Amino acid sequence: MACGSCSTGKDGQPKGCKNNGSCGTDSCNKLSVFDWLSNMSLPNGQAVFNCVEVRFKNGRKHFYKNVDNLSLQIGDVVATEASPGHDVGQVSLTGELVKVQMRKKRVKEDSDEVLKIYRKASQKDIDVWTEARNREEQIKKRAREIAIRLNLRMKISDIEFQGDGSKATFYYTAEDRVDFRQLIKEFAYEFKTRIEMKQIGFRQEAARLGGIGSCGRELCCSTWLTDFRSVTTSAARYQQLSLNPQKLAGQCGKLKCCLNYELDSYLDALKEFPKQDTKLQTQKGTAVCQKIDIFKGSLWYAYEGEWMNWHELKTDQVKKILEAAKNKKPVASLEEFSVELEKENKVDFGNVVGQDSLTRFDKPTKGQNKKRRNKRKKPRKKRPKNNA
Known part of the structure; x- marks a missing residue:
């Protein structure tokens, strides 16, 4: 789904809204949500749920209290509470569906995890936020160079600045434990901001970066999948798939999440089959x-x-x-x-609709044979003798 500003240019190429992940109509981003209760009114006397869901870079979402009862809609840019300072995000869900999502993720309304919304973002907040996001790619390149120079076995996959630019979170993946105390000192000296290091798994890394899978579609983890269930090789065995690691692994290097999608149907069908080891x-x-x-x-x-x-x-x-x-x-x-x-299983197919045979041109017809014989019977013309 694309927003109205993502039209096609004069040369036929997609023009794009050029909002760099902050599309105002909430259709070009990852993990976008459709509020199917938006056109329904609440019963008389019931107050509107005062919590909203706010999305940040690459699908990171949190719940916030709307303590000042601001009129918020999906797509509004808001300034939220952070430690320290404030963060800037985009409202992704409002109303009763937020209550359903909080119950699903086991987040209580009065818990300390639910912070509050300060205000709708002003133009100054948006300018500072945009400037900080424009620095992320350059800083990520420099951060990788520093990590390589310190011989640290880690991969810095993404960087996310806080909305006010006072803190930068570095997301990294590593197979073993990494001592990055010296790395944080050099980062703080180089980038002049607070540094937070956060280790993520390989699947979370693929979800943040995104990409195209072998099916030709965008990765499920970066578009709609929010929970990562364990995938085992037995899922491939039950579906009679070849145990080829190159075909069964996704871009994260782990087994594809889609191996679990049809597994229940295969298990139900296998109940009717006798065990394969039975002779x-x-x-x-x-x-x-x-x-x-x-x-x-x-x-x-x-x-x-x-x-x-x-x-x-x-x-x-x-x-x-x-x-x-x-x-x-x-x-x-x-x-x-x-x-x-x-x-x-033997089926006899007949010509019930009067169609011609597909091999009708393979053998020559009788008329063609007659023409060939007549050509052979025709006498050849004698050439005139040269009297000279």
């Missing part, structure tokens, strides 16, 4: 499961010693074979069931 006992021999197809409801078995010959069976047929072996009356062989399956 089929027949009079001909013992068969072992080689492959299953959840969508078709089929299983492929091969006799021990004849691993190249696979027999396709349905789940009902496998259950019959297992029930017969349990009753000590094993079936003769798997071929009986596989032959029945081939007969069922």
Whole structure:
């Protein structure tokens, strides 16, 4: 979704609103929220919920109290309480949906985490905020150079200035513990501001930076996904996916979050299947499961010693074979069931709508053969003799 100012330029290229992440209509940013209760009025006598949700850089959100009962709408730029000074953010949600989000994230209205909103941001606040954000890329480059010079095994992925420019938060990732006491001293001397170091995980780093996934869409963690659940390789096994780390890993280097999206559906479908390690006992021999197809409801078995010959069976047929072996009356062989399956799947297609054959041009017609024979029968013209 794009706002009205993100139109196309004269040359056909996207023009963009050029607000650098502070779009006033709340449609170009990450983790934007649609207030589906905005056109509904509250019952008589019920007061409006006095907390709002404010979003900062790269999807960072917090809840704040509207103690002065300011008239706030989604997209308003406000100055909020910080320690020390004040921060500048954008209102992302108001009304009763804020109460739902606070209950979902287990944040109480009277807790110390919920700070207050000072005022709507003035033009001076916005100018200071914009100037501080314009310094972030240059400072990030310089900060990485200092970290490399100090031989610290860490990666500074992002920098976020407070709204009044009095503090800068450096987000970094590291596999081991890092002693950055000397780093903070050099940062404070170089950038002349308060420094706060915050370690984040690799998934949080990908969410802050964003990008395009292998599916061709923006990363889920940077657009709508807010909670990071653990993903294991068993999710790929249940979905019959190849255990290739290069295909299963996302840009963060961890397993893709989308492996969990359809996992419940696969687990429900696998309840109808017998266990793959169960062997089929027949009079001909013992068969072992080689492959299953959840969508078709089929299983492929091969006799021990004849691993190249696979027999396709349905789940009902496998259950019959297992029930017969349990009753000590094993079936003769798997071929009986596989032959029945081939007969069922055989479909005879006919020309019911009068369409021509697709191979009608492959063989020459009778008329073409006659023309060729007539050309061969025509006598050749004799050349006149040269009397000279």
